[in-house]
Amino acid sequence: xxxxxxxxxxxxxxxxxxxxxxxxxxxxxxxxxxxxxxxxxxxxxxxxxxxxxxxxxxxxxxxxxxxxxxxxxxxxxxxxxxxxxxxxxxxxxxxxxxxxxxxxxxxxxxxxxxxxxxxxxxxxxxxxxxxxxxxxxxxxxxxxxxxxxxxxxxxxxxxxxxxxxxxxxxxxxxxxxxxxxxxxxxxxxxxxxxxxxxxxxxxxxxxxxxxxxxxxxxxxxxxxxxxxxxxxxxxxxxxxxxxxxxxxxxxxxxxxxxxxxxxxxxxxxxxxxxxxxxxxxxxxxxxxxxxxxxxxxxxxxxxxxxxxxxxxxxxxxxxxxxxxxxxxxxxxxxxxxxxxxxxxxxxxxxxxxxxxxxxxxxxxxxxxxxxxxxxxxxxxxxxxxxxxxxxxxxxxxxxxxxxxxxxxxxxxxxxxxxxxxxxxxxxxxxxxxxxxxxxxxxxx
Amino acid sequence: xxxxxxxxxxxxxxxxxxxxxxxxxxxxxxxxxxxxxxxxxxxxxxxxxxxxxxxxxxxxxxxxxxxxxxxxxxxxxxxxxxxxxxxxxxxxxxxxxxxxxxxxxxxxxxxxxxxxxxxxxxxxxxxxxxxxxxxxxxxxxxxxxxxxxxxxxxxx
Numbered sequence: 338x339x340x341x342x343x344x345x346x347x348x349x350x351x352x353x354x355x356x357x358x359x360x361x362x363x364x365x366x367x368x369x370x371x372x373x374x375x376x377x378x379x380x381x382x383x384x385x386x387x388x389x390x391x392x393x394x395x396x397x398x399x400x401x402x403x404x405x406x407x408x409x410x411x412x413x414x415x416x417x418x419x420x421x422x423x424x425x426x427x428x429x430x431x432x433x434x435x436x437x438x439x440x441x442x443x444x445x446x447x448x449x450x451x452x453x454x455x456x457x458x459x460x461x462x463x464x465x466x467x468x469x470x471x472x473x474x475x476x477x478x479x480x481x482x483x484x485x486x487x488x489x490x491x492x493x494x495x496x497x498x499x500x501x502x503x504x505x506x507x508x509x510x511x512x513x514x515x516x517x518x519x520x521x522x523x524x525x526x527x528x529x530x531x532x533x534x535x536x537x538x539x540x541x542x543x544x545x546x547x548x549x550x551x552x553x554x555x556x557x558x559x560x561x562x563x564x565x566x567x568x569x570x571x572x573x574x575x576x577x578x579x580x581x582x583x584x585x586x587x588x589x590x591x592x593x594x595x596x597x598x599x600x601x602x603x604x605x606x607x608x609x610x611x612x613x614x615x616x617x618x619x620x621x622x623x624x625x626x627x628x629x630x631x632x633x634x635x636x637x638x639x640x641x642x643x644x645x646x647x648x649x650x651x652x653x654x655x656x657x658x659x660x661x662x663x664x665x666x667x668x669x670x671x672x673x674x675x676x677x678x679x680x681x682x683x684x685x686x687x688x689x690x691x692x693x694x695x696x697x698x699x700x701x702x703x704x705x706x707x708x709x710x711x712x713x714x715x716x717x718x719x720x721x722x723x724x725x726x727x728x729x730x731x732x733x734x735x736x737x738x739x740x741x742x743x744x745x746x747x748x749x750x751x752x753x754x755x756x757x758x759x760x761x762x763x764x765x766x767x768x769x770x771x772x773x774x775x776x777x778x779x780x781x
Numbered sequence: 782x783x784x785x786x787x788x789x790x791x792x793x794x795x796x797x798x799x800x801x802x803x804x805x806x807x808x809x810x811x812x813x814x815x816x817x818x819x820x821x822x823x824x825x826x827x828x829x830x831x832x833x834x835x836x837x838x839x840x841x842x843x844x845x846x847x848x849x850x851x852x853x854x855x856x857x858x859x860x861x862x863x864x865x866x867x868x869x870x871x872x873x874x875x876x877x878x879x880x881x882x883x884x885x886x887x888x889x890x891x892x893x894x895x896x897x898x899x900x901x902x903x904x905x906x907x908x909x910x911x912x913x914x915x916x917x918x919x920x921x922x923x924x925x926x927x928x929x930x931x932x933x934x935x936x937x
Contacts, residue, residue: 353899358810358848360802365863366848368800368810369922390929391920403808412899416810468833469902 340464342376345406345415349376350569350628352409357384359395359402367391374406375434375456381422383430383456393457396421402459405467409569409628414467419459426455436562483637486514490637491644498763499652500739501746504536507620507645512538515637519599520622522645523549524610524740525560529697532560532619535744537597544597545747546695559607560619565635567606569628588693592686604629608638610646617646617737653739659719659764674772676755680704682779689754698731699745705729706768707756707776720764742766782933783825783916787860788818791825791851794885799829799912800848801840811837813849814906815875815882825849825862825914828871828879832908841868847914850922854893859922860932864914871909879906 348355354370361367369392373385382404396402400421407414425431435453490510497503504522511517521544522536530551537543552561559566588594602623610618620642622630630638679688680703686696687703694703702723709715720738724731731738746758746766755771783791797813811834816827827849831838841847845865852859871879883904890900919933 356798356810358800358802358808360800360806360808362806364802364804364806364844364846366800366802366808366846367863368798368848368850368861370798370850370852370857370859372924399806401805401807403810405810407903412902414902418807467902470833470905470907471898471901 340415340466342379342382342461342464345376345408345464346632347408347410347628348406348415349374349382350409352569352628353407353412355384355407356405357392357402358404359392360399361395362398367395373434374404375430377430377458381458381460382417382419383425383434383458385434385453385456393455396457404459413469416465416467417461418463419461422458422460424455424457431456432562433564436558436564436566483515483633487637487640489514490641494641494644494648497648497652498655499760500535500649500743501760503645503648503652504743507641508536508538511620511622511638511641515634517622517624519602519624520620521556521597522618522620523556523560524618524649524737524744525551525616526697526737526741532556533697533744534594534596535740535747540597542595542597543747543751544594545751546699546744547594547596549596555605556607556619556621559609559621560616563609563611563614563616565606565608565639567604567630567635569604569630589688589691592684592693592696599623599625601625603627606630606635606638608635608642610642610649612646612650617650618740620645649737649740653737656720656739656764657724659721660762672772674755676770676772676774678704678707678756678774678776680776680778689752689756692752692754694752694754695745695748699741699748701729702741703745703749703756704776704778707770707774710768710770711774711776716769717761717765717767720766783818783822783862783919784933787919788822790853790858790860792817793853794882794889795851795853796886797827798850798852799827799834799837800850801837801846802844803836803840804843809836809840810834812903813912814904814909815879816849816851817878819913823916825864825916826875827912827914828875828882828906828909829912830905830907831910833905838868838910841866841912847912849914852922854890857924859924861920861922862914862916862918863920864917866912866914868913869911871906871911875911876906876909879909 351373355374357371358368371384375383377383402419404417404419405414493506493510494503497506508520508522519539521534523532524535526533531548534544534547537545549556551557555566603625605623608620609616677690684696685700687694687700749757757769759767759769761767797816799811799813802808811829813827813829816825818825847866848861848863850859850861887900891897917935921930921932922928
């Protein structure tokens with residue numbers, strides 16, 4: 338059987354180090370491990386060149402090289418005969434590999450040490466399997482038709498008109514059609530340079546409202562770069578957040594919600610959500626199995642992420658005009674119970690009966706609605722009037738009011754608080770209060 | 782000269798990769814299956830499977846030139862030794878030594894979370910040969926700014 342580079346996909350995940358041998362002009366060999374080998378096309382591979390001075394020097398004197406790559410799913414070894422073609426220190430392939438290297442090396446505590454300086458591209462002359470005393474186990478991978486799966490998920494997204502429907506269609510669609518069971522949908526809060534979780538799949542607690550700094554970890558790196566970031570085997574990666582904390586009591590003290598995650602995840606992938614080239618959020622998935630996310634999954638996720646991001650941006654626009662037909666509002670149960678709402682102006686954090694709810698713009702929105710409710714008994718609001726109210730100091734970009742309202746609504750629901758937000762239709766919401774609100778500002 | 786620290790490192794469960802080249806300067810790769818320094822600290826002895834790595838054995842017979850990198854999988858600390866090698870079939874005590882290395886190496890990799898069935902294709906001492914290397918140069922090869930630094934040379 339003739340092997341091609343396409344057959345070796347599992348060798349290019351950066352999981353098991355590859356080996357390269359070269360020789361100088363006098364035939365003195367040199368042998369070294371190297372961290373990253375990438376397939377460029379059907380005939381070429383690119384090798385990372387961080388500090389392999391001797392390898393780099395040798396291939397410029399004698400272009401022949403031999404490479405051993407290892408299939409990360411079963412340990413099978415393949416021997417590749419190569420000849421040096423050219424070097425790269427810029428361009429899309431360089432940027433993509435550089436980013437992968439940054440993201441993975443940061444997680445093994447080698448940030449900065451492993452910076453990619455250049456890529457050496459080689460033509461592959463011959464590929465053969467190395468002899469093995471045991472027949473490597475062939476793991477049958479489930480044959481998923483990812484193109485069909487992507488079409489199904491995009492259909493589900495396209496059928497939705499509001500932020501909540503779009504977020505849920507994306508996560509549930511990926512679960513149904515691609516089998517991903519643990520994931521997050523995050524929206525970018527540009528004024529804070531943070532990504533905030535607005536949708537959650539497979540985690541308890543859900544982590545709605547949890548924040549990731551742009552540039553931080555796999556999710557932050559995807560948002561900062563606008564590229565997919567993937568880790569396929571985390572077994573050697575130091576676990577910084579192994580301790581699962583009591584998130585509720587922590588939340589009240591730190592005013593931040595813990596990002597949900599599997600302590601024993603082996604594969605992770607983050608995909609940017611971008612519209613017209615501008616990142617607006619990210620999708621994140623993880624799994625306990627190694628090498629779960631394939632190149633085809635990356636392609637399917639890219640298509641789905643683009644549609645989800647566009648659909649969200651479109652829903653923001655349409656929510657400008659409130660639906661004239663109102664849906665019936667469930668009436669609030671009449672109760673005289675006192676509800677104490679504290680709004681801290683310095684970070685716009687809101688606590689209801691001492692339970693931390695949310696901070697930032699979403700917190701300011703809640704305080705504003707409650708203020709209106711107390712002043713003139715109003716409980717229904719349109720997106721349009723919220724956007725027009727100067728007192729709210731909404732950020733200049735008005736495009737993610739819907740996602741902030743969704744975040745707020747989900748947080749209030751998750752904490753089972755006596756104040757809820759109810760969506761009455763496109764561009765229209767109501768605040769529902771089970772009791773008498775006392776609003777204090779700055780904790781006074 | 783091989784310092785004591787390096788001698789212990791070579792004998793510990795570290796991965797061993799072997800580079801050679803044929804007369805047309807085509808490089809070849811093999812894996813070692815157990816290594817130790819000689820009592821006088823001038824040589825490195827290494828067991829290799831001639832069955833699994835026939836190209837390496839052929840090159841060593843033809844021109845003796847060899848490079849071996851020893852790398853600790855837990856932290857990537859690595860050293861490369863270069864020199865000229867002689868080759869013969871391994872003796873029973875050398876095969877025993879190789880067998881103990883294979884067991885230690887599998888245990889070490891398994892402690893790092895690598896499943897045993899994945900490791901098996903890498904480590905074999907079938908048809909064992911002993912490669913005895915007269916060391917001419919020693920280099921540090923741990924990833925980082927100092928990778929490639931020459932630590933010792935017989936010529937100096």
